[in-house]
Amino acid sequence: MKTPTRQPIVVSDIADSRKPEAVASEQARWLQETYRPGLPGDGERLPFVTDIGLPVHPLYTPADLEERNFDYLRDLGFPGEYPFTRGDAPAMYRAEPFVISAYSGFGDAHICNQRFKALIELGAEQILVANDLPTQCGYDSDHEMSAGEVGQVGVAIDTLADMEQLFEGIPLDSLKRVGTLCNSLGPIALALFAALGEKQGVDWSRYVVSLQNDPLKEYIARGTQILPPEPAARLAADAVEWCIDHAPHWSPMTVCVNHINSGGAGSSQGTAIALSNAIHYIELLLGRGRSIDEVAPLLHMFPDERHDFFVTVANLRALRRVWARLMKERYGATRSEAMALRTTVYGHGQEALPEPLNNIARTAFGTLAYALGGASYVYIACYDEAVSTPNMQSAQVALRTQQIIAYEHGFSATIDPLGGSYFVESLTVQVEEQILATLGKIEEAGGALRVIDQGIGRRIMTEGAVRRQRAVDSGERPWVTVNLWPQVPNVPNTAFRIDPAATERQLARLAEVKATRDEQRVRTALSRIARACAEGSNTQPGVLEAVRAYATVGEICDVWREQFGSFTPSTEF
Amino acid sequence: MAKIGLDGHDVGARVVARGLMDAGMEVIYTGLRRRPEQVVTAAIEEDVDWIGVSILSGAHRVLLPRLRQLLDEHGADEIRILAGGVIPQEDIPELEAAGVAKIFLSGTSIAEIVDYLTTTTSGDRVAE
Numbered sequence: 001m002k003t004p005t006r007q008p009i010v011v012s013d014i015a016d017s018r019k020p021e022a023v024a025s026e027q028a029r030w031l032q033e034t035y036r037p038g039l040p041g042d043g044e045r046l047p048f049v050t051d052i053g054l055p056v057h058p059l060y061t062p063a064d065l066e067e068r069n070f071d072y073l074r075d076l077g078f079p080g081e082y083p084f085t086r087g088d089a090p091a092m093y094r095a096e097p098f099v100i101s102a103y104s105g106f107g108d109a110h111i112c113n114q115r116f117k118a119l120i121e122l123g124a125e126q127i128l129v130a131n132d133l134p135t136q137c138g139y140d141s142d143h144e145m146s147a148g149e150v151g152q153v154g155v156a157i158d159t160l161a162d163m164e165q166l167f168e169g170i171p172l173d174s175l176k177r178v179g180t181l182c183n184s185l186g187p188i189a190l191a192l193f194a195a196l197g198e199k200q201g202v203d204w205s206r207y208v209v210s211l212q213n214d215p216l217k218e219y220i221a222r223g224t225q226i227l228p229p230e231p232a233a234r235l236a237a238d239a240v241e242w243c244i245d246h247a248p249h250w251s252p253m254t255v256c257v258n259h260i261n262s263g264g265a266g267s268s269q270g271t272a273i274a275l276s277n278a279i280h281y282i283e284l285l286l287g288r289g290r291s292i293d294e295v296a297p298l299l300h301m302f303p304d305e306r307h308d309f310f311v312t313v314a315n316l317r318a319l320r321r322v323w324a325r326l327m328k329e330r331y332g333a334t335r336s337e338a339m340a341l342r343t344t345v346y347g348h349g350q351e352a353l354p355e356p357l358n359n360i361a362r363t364a365f366g367t368l369a370y371a372l373g374g375a376s377y378v379y380i381a382c383y384d385e386a387v388s389t390p391n392m393q394s395a396q397v398a399l400r401t402q403q404i405i406a407y408e409h410g411f412s413a414t415i416d417p418l419g420g421s422y423f424v425e426s427l428t429v430q431v432e433e434q435i436l437a438t439l440g441k442i443e444e445a446g447g448a449l450r451v452i453d454q455g456i457g458r459r460i461m462t463e464g465a466v467r468r469q470r471a472v473d474s475g476e477r478p479w480v481t482v483n484l485w486p487q488v489p490n491v492p493n494t495a496f497r498i499d500p501a502a503t504e505r506q507l508a509r510l511a512e513v514k515a516t517r518d519e520q521r522v523r524t525a526l527s528r529i530a531r532a533c534a535e536g537s538n539t540q541p542g543v544l545e546a547v548r549a550y551a552t553v554g555e556i557c558d559v560w561r562e563q564f565g566s567f568t569p570s571t572e573f
Numbered sequence: 574m575a576k577i578g579l580d581g582h583d584v585g586a587r588v589v590a591r592g593l594m595d596a597g598m599e600v601i602y603t604g605l606r607r608r609p610e611q612v613v614t615a616a617i618e619e620d621v622d623w624i625g626v627s628i629l630s631g632a633h634r635v636l637l638p639r640l641r642q643l644l645d646e647h648g649a650d651e652i653r654i655l656a657g658g659v660i661p662q663e664d665i666p667e668l669e670a671a672g673v674a675k676i677f678l679s680g681t682s683i684a685e686i687v688d689y690l691t692t693t694t695s696g697d698r699v700a701e
Contacts (some may be wrong), residue, residue, distance in 0.1 A: 100606075145578075145579060145606070145608070147635055148635025152630055193649060222582065223582065224579075263584045264584055353659075353678060387659055387661070388631070461584065462588070464593065465584045466591055469592075473683065482680055567603030570604055571602050573574070573590040
């Protein structure tokens with residue numbers, strides 16, 4: 001039998017196809033001649049607008065990059081190099097995948113310690129302590145405002161004794177990083193972790209403390225503010241400044257977009273507000289004679305975008321670029337560490353109350369987007385987190401999901417895998433423009449403090465929240481089990497319950513500490529804090545001394561309240 | 574509309590307050606971190622029909638019955654309580670028995686709340 005001869009496949013050149021305008025005109029032709037006739041009579045299925053208000057086109061091509069004046073070397077460069085768009089570190093996940101992190105806390109230190117040990121056993125590399133609301137708002141567990149709240153949304157911490165119990169059998173240097181949010185308690189949280197290292201005999205150089213310590217955000221979203229904004233920011237800067245001298249490898253401040261976005265601002269406006277907060281803290285520290293190369297490496301950011309997968313990737317990339325340019329061009333940073341922005345993220349989706357197991361899929365995709373965007377420290381919401389403190393099973397699924405994203409599917413094989421996507425690069429430019437536009441408006445209005453006291457932040461948030469609610473109510477933003485295949489919301493009876501004995505144990509431990517500590521030493525340390533507040537010197541050494549003497553969180557906050565006055569909540573809506 | 578206890582998440586409270594106002598109701602918002610005593614005083618002074626409490630911190634089992642008890646002690650038994658937020662199913666009968674008129678969980682549409690208030694309240698003030 002004779003083998004038939006077959007024609008080779010010939011690729012014929014198209015005249016002018018390498019000219020940018022050739023693609024643009026072909027793209028317009030395709031839309032007209034091929035795409036539109038392919039649509040049903042009533043047109044596209046949805047308006048296809050992202051949560052941040054950007055329309056999403058049916059297709060992206062090199063013409064979109066051309067239109068946005070995209071320049072590879074100027075706008076992207078290489079990982080670990082200016083402007084850090086493709087990654088803050090040279091080798092990114094090829095050296096080590098993102099740090100697998102867990103945010104956890106409930107009840108008292110005794111039961112919470114057991115949960116921490118279980119999480120570490122499962123592979124958690126960083127623990128961020130979730131504190132209960134009395135702790136975060138600066139009230140001791142025995143204060144009247146703490147009724148019903150002790151140990152509810154996090155673990156109760158009144159004194160260093162609770163920290164010793166919380167990390168019993170967990171040397172601080174056995175974790176890659178350890179810390180907490182405590183946005184309104186920055187210096188106290190820092191002191192608790194510094195003093196705990198002393199108690200454990202672990203030198204400060206051998207572990208890394210990571211704090212959120214971003215009080216300005218609390219006035220706009222989340223609401224654990226204690227003092228007026230200005231002194232609150234000053235105290236936060238005290239913690240950072242102390243670290244510059246004593247623990248420059250720590251992360252004493254994570255400037256946070258998370259709650260600002262989720263509360264309604266949207267990720268671009270939220271990023272701009274957070275950047276203006278970062279600028280406020282940075283300028284406070286520069287004003288104390290510190291240099292940008294000393295200050296910036298100690299700060300990192302907590303970006304957030306939960307609605308649109310590709311916007312999440314674009315947001316991280318755009319934020320790294322904006323940060324690098326801000327540090328270099330405005331503040332004259334010269335050290336790479338001062339320009340390379342590290343990011344903490346918390347994988348979410350639009351978690352729903354009906355059928356909570358579906359939230360595993362949502363949070364996995366949300367987390368994947370952050371990983372593809374090159375996040376440094378990754379947390380993930382547990383599937384029952386919208387309902388209650390996560391139970392052990394949901395916490396385990398969450399950690400395993402992070403590990404799967406870090407090690408399976410080849411997600412972490414190459415750096416910035418979506419870089420160069422016509423769509424993602426277009427979005428990255430657009431997101432960057434949105435961030436800079438809002439930041440410009442904020443700076444024109446006078447910066448971060450004006451966002452709070454002129455109600456700018458609150459207005460942005462409320463408008464956004466109302467817009468989102470309408471988009472869900474109208475079906476414009478599809479949401480499975482809520483507006484598609486709707487189900488009755490149901491908070492299941494299996495919701496995690498705090499053992500009431502935990503509150504009793506907490507109150508007993510607090511009473512015991514107060515009865516046995518050196519009262520004179522406590523008083524001396526508290527007056528040292530008061531003096532530093534009044535003189536305008538750094539409060540951190542006094543706070544550290546008070547914490548070592550087993551002063552309570554509430555007692556230290558009371559000194560601050562006496563010195564600076566208390567925050568007054570707004571009744572606007 | 575009230576936030577009692579230390580829970581600082583008030584987006585839900587504000588969005589519902591807006592929605593009710595848009596539906597033609599008069600709404601007063603207490604702001605964050607009020608004690609039940611403060612809310613009761615404000616409610617009586619302002620002569621409200623309903624107190625809407627948004628609570629997501631898990632403190633509902635202590636704070637909601639306390640609010641009802643204080644209202645009754647002040648002779649304001651005609652003021653009804655509506656609660657919204659993250660509240661487990663099994664707590665609902667207990668809270669209803671303690672005098673909370675209605676509980677809406679997160680994810681409820683504004684229209685549903687407006688509908689409930691209009692239906693339940695019509696014939697009260699309107700008839701007076």
